[in-house]
Amino acid sequence: MAHDGKKLGIKSWSAEDRPREKLLDKGPQSLTNAELLAILIGSGSKEFNALDLAKAVLNRVDNQIQHLGALSVKQLTAIKGIGNAKAVSIAAALELGRRRKDEQGESKLKIRNSQDAYEFIFPFLADAKQERFMVILLNRSNQVIKKVDISLGGVSGTLVDPKIVFHTALEELSSAIVLCHNHPSGNIKPSQADLDITSKICNGAKLFDIAVLDHLIFTNDKFFSFADEGLL
Numbered sequence: 001m002a003h004d005g006k007k008l009g010i011k012s013w014s015a016e017d018r019p020r021e022k023l024l025d026k027g028p029q030s031l032t033n034a035e036l037l038a039i040l041i042g043s044g045s046k047e048f049n050a051l052d053l054a055k056a057v058l059n060r061v062d063n064q065i066q067h068l069g070a071l072s073v074k075q076l077t078a079i080k081g082i083g084n085a086k087a088v089s090i091a092a093a094l095e096l097g098r099r100r101k102d103e104q105g106e107s108k109l110k111i112r113n114s115q116d117a118y119e120f121i122f123p124f125l126a127d128a129k130q131e132r133f134m135v136i137l138l139n140r141s142n143q144v145i146k147k148v149d150i151s152l153g154g155v156s157g158t159l160v161d162p163k164i165v166f167h168t169a170l171e172e173l174s175s176a177i178v179l180c181h182n183h184p185s186g187n188i189k190p191s192q193a194d195l196d197i198t199s200k201i202c203n204g205a206k207l208f209d210i211a212v213l214d215h216l217i218f219t220n221d222k223f224f225s226f227a228d229e230g231l232l
Contacts, residue, residue, distance in 0.1 A: 019051065033065060034058055040089050045081035053081045057090070067220075069094045070127030098123055109144045111136065114214055114225035117178045120144065125182045125218050133160050136178040137169055138213070145172050162201050169210055177205070179215035179226075188217050188224040190231075198226055 019035040028036065037054035044050045056079055061067040068090075076087035111117050117136060124147065125132060131153045137145040148168050151160050160181075169177050179201065181194075190198075194217065202212045214227040226232050 033063070037090070040093050041082070041086045042089065048081050053079075053086070056080070057082065066122070066126050069098065069123070070129075111138060111142050111144065111178060111213065114216060114223070114228050117180065117214060117216055118218070118223045121147065121180045121216070121218065125180065126220055128182050129184055131182060131184060133179070133181040135165055135168060136180065137172045137174040138176040138178070139173075140175040142176060142213070145174060160197050160201075162197070162204050165201055166204060166208060166210075169205075170208060174210060176211040176213050178213050180218060181216075182218040186219050188219055188222055190217055190224060190226070195231070198231070202232060 019031060019038045022035065023031055023039065031039075034051060034054045037057060038050040041050045041053050041057075044053060048056070057068070057076065058065075060075075060079055061071065071091075073084070073087045073091055076082050076090060077084060082090075109116070109120055111120070121134060121136065124134065133150045133153075134147055135150055136147050139145055150164055150168070153159065165177070165179075179198065194215075198212075198215045205212050212232060214225055214232065216226075217224040
């Protein structure tokens with residue numbers, strides 16, 4: 001909105017157009033992503049109002065909310081008008097959302113196939129810059145007990161100790177597990193190291209009567225399933 005060549009702040013808008021008032025009147029579901037983000041940002045800068053800043057942040061990730069969590073505070077503050085306080089508010093809200101999804105998913109989700117596993121693990125591996133190996137622990141009904149980080153490596157690989165995988169699974173009395181790791185390069189083809197560690201874990205799991213249901217290699221928009229490809 002402009003008036004006499006000057007940018008008007010959100011407070012000058014009609015009440016039904018202001019994000020906070022709109023949320024109070026119609027509920028958070030009625031707001032756009034930019035409006036919700038504007039509430040987190042709180043106030044504008046000298047040049048831009050809060051909604052303009054929110055749109056600039058979303059443009060930074062091509063309006064893909066799932067990629068917003070990959071931005072560090074430093075990357076957020078590189079956006080004109082976003083200072084440390086605004087960046088920290090955004091980062092904190094995204095982390096709360098991640099943890100909420102984590103708690104909900106782990107208490108009820110049942111893994112029926114590779115797509116279920118991919119969707120469950122997506123928020124935790126999306127946009128990771130380093131290779132990260134995780135295990136989803138399941139009960140006899142294939143319901144998620146919890147997900148556990150096993151190792152964190154560099155951009156090209158991470159070391160996985162099967163003993164840690166088995167210790168974690170036995171500690172939670174898991175009946176089955178799903179192995180997951182990402183390839184920051186975007187290549188979903190399994191390496192020889194991926195094939196070797198999968199075989200080693202599958203063979204060891206038999207001794208403990210634990211089923212290895214799958215091993216997913218993860219990128220931001222696709223995945224490779226060892227089970228679907230008949231490699232388990």
